[in-house]
Amino acid sequence: MSNMQSAEAGLRSIPALLARNAAQFGNRAAYREKEFGIWQSWTWAETSRQIRDIALGFLVLGLKPGEHVAIIGRNRPMHYWSMVAAQMCGAVPVPLYQDAVADEMAYVLGNCGARFVVCGDQEQVDKVLEVGDRAPAVQHLIYTDRRGMRKYDHSRMNALADIQTEGRAAEQRLGAELDARIAGLGYDDTCVMLYTSGTTGKPKGVVLSNRNIIETSKNSAGFDRLTEAEEVLAYLPMAWVGDFIFSVGQAYSAGFTVNCPEGAQTMMTDLREIGPSYFFAPPRVFEGQLTSVMIRMEDAGRIKRGLFRHFMDLARRVGPSILEGRSVGPLDRLRYGLGNLLIYGPLKNTLGYSRIRVGYTAGEAIGPEIFSFYRSLGINLKQLYGQTEASVFITQQPDGAVRPDTVGVPSPGVELKIAESGEVFYRGPGTFVEYFGNPDSTASTKDPEGWVATGDAGFFEEQTGQLRIIDRAKDVGKMADGRMFAPKYVENKLKFYPNILEAVVFGAGREFCTAFINIDLTAVGNWAERNNIAYASYQELAGHPQVYAMIRDHVSQVNASVAEDPMLSGCQISRFLVLHKELDPDDGEMTRTRKVRRGVIADKYADLIAALYDGSQNVFTETEVTYEDGRKGRIKATLRIEDAQVAPPALHVKPRGIAA
């Protein structure tokens, strides 16, 4: 045992962890990938050999320490191995988003100056070739999938498997050199560089050290007691920090198994076959699964539907308590057990969550109903709050203290503070080293004491001590009377209604809040069909009195729930209108990732906003629209403005400042 502890101290790089795993868990599966319809697997011992051969192959091609190696492809063992192989050579892996177009790739490749690029397939190779002179440093193109590659000029191009074979042959010649490089890896050397997507401006390369990754992985694995027995499904983009932490950092630190799906489209089937014990997914995955379950239940027979409804009601009542180990009556416990046998168990099996021990969601707000649906089934779904710059973990929810509207307590080793403005700052072992080649940005994000600004506003809840994120800090403002205004908080609540696709809330510097609502054509169209409501166009449906009545109902309910929060009760929506057109990235009203551009909307629809505040009942407007092929047109409409019911603010809690 003492032997092992002294060994632990030497684990200062991913290749060192690999060597430990090969020795300690040699016969356990490290990777699985479904190929040709069968799950292929590699043990830690085999993985170690594979990676070493790739690393030797890189040495044959002349990879130098400190260089960047770009990796573009889907989640495959070969790509993960290439990253670790690059690390063995003292180089820095830089995974790129595989769905990026050539122009976006050109910037990143040019910025990091990679000489070696590992491409998943022909598509990625073509993109790198298209980048051409914009990334002059690129010298070696290496591809994983040989398909369609035969006719390319191979003077500077190689198949990864060929490089691996050459590397194996060079063991005698270059083995000592490789060992020396592995031994030379320091705790503060760069482990990986990940580009942030950057909603504003160019992407920035976030430099994360071995210390960042290994300490964060060790801490977070300890937090959830992850062991070498966990199974994860690696399906999120390799360029995203979360995948690096889950599928590399934690996997190597705890020694568990990483499963790679056959392809993006088979993900759901593969999820079911693997049944991961540790799982991460953005809210939309959980939403999608819940919707498909509900639709299928609608089509099921009467008995099944009845059983499902009965036991889901029971689960909603007692499920979360059972999951969190609180006391539940023996009768309910018995009934829950029966439900588990008849409904919950089979359902979890269908979803692929039979074995799940720890599940996380993050990235955006998750609807409380969706969240509690999974928790009531006994799936330990939790929330975390993180960033690339923090090596993911800033806060996370501990078992037994999970709430849908908070993001948890500070992760082990992480310190948090909240500035006067409400912005959340953190400092911890995972805090990034710098933005690559960008000292100005580094200085403006991270202060000399190591505190990093998240750009999000939030506060600590008094009763739970958990952090709650309200909005982007730059969007949080004050209303005319000084009450806090957090538009996204309210918009998210509105968007949890399936009938509402988008909402834009106004109120900074105003007396009261107002909102634009976009209906969801699929959901509202469906509802109209069921209720025999005829409509000829989106515009007509959006302006239909019954649609307005339905939306008013939703808004009033949101107001009631906003009013429960004394700090934010001012954000209730007094007046609203339903927009005559969908907000669209083509018109510049949203970003490509569907985030609302407030500035553009405020300018474009100034007349509508004025009408929301001047008390008029109707407003005539003319809007320019851009069609998909780039042509422009104008649409005219008279929009109705309605008042919503505003609830009195909750009085039982005294108002308090936002600084913690």
Next chain:
Amino acid sequence: MIATPAAEFSTDKGATRPVLMDLKNITLRFGGVVAIKDISFDIREGEIRAIIGPNGAGKSSMLNVISGFYVPQQGEIWFEGQKRPPMKPYQVARLGLARTFQNIALFDGMSVLDNIMTGRLNKMKSSLFSQALWWGPAEREEVENRAQVEKIIDFLEIQNIRKTPVGRLPYGLKKRVELARALAAEPRILLLDEPMAGMNVEEKEDMCRFILDVNDEFGTTIVLIEHDMGVVMDLSDRVVVMDYGRKIGDGTPDEVRANPEVISAYLGVAHE
């Protein structure tokens, strides 16, 4: 910096390769109707050969002659330097021909996987009895064939619908499954009857890529009928043009495009 990809798909492929199939003076009549009138052309090893022409020109009949479904009244078919006697389609299939159909001909109730497995029929040797009992050689044989089918599934990127009944698939995917089944027979010559008909642009692009990849990766000779001129001109090494059962042009896409008779018959009369 790395050089751009080497030569595009070479166009001289047809002229240099050995002849795989030679059709000599084929005439096909249905009663008084002459569907094909004295047509001769050859198909070379490893090329993509297109047959084009207006509606009713006799293209599908030509394909059916090649596949052995129709026996021409006159003319000879030479395959690998030997004269092919009149044969039934299943005998032709054993020689190494596989085809897809203009109107999809799959088993709707069977899964994609099972449909493609039927393409391996000619590769299975064990008896019905031992297959039914799943015994000894039959089991081994099925495993081998399944491995081959999985390679094709991977190649055509249809892993996600492996177990889906074909009847539930959209049209474009059914076409791809049909191609998969034809490929499962490991044909020397693959006959495609309007592989892009009724597809949207994206599906067409996918299909083009698959056809080129099949030709490139497996070296399969491909004969295709297609109406989309853009597709034909991009894909094919050589093109035969038919009109009212006659051959009016034969050559590379560029030659055919410049042939005045082809222009007047197929693309409309050129005005001065």
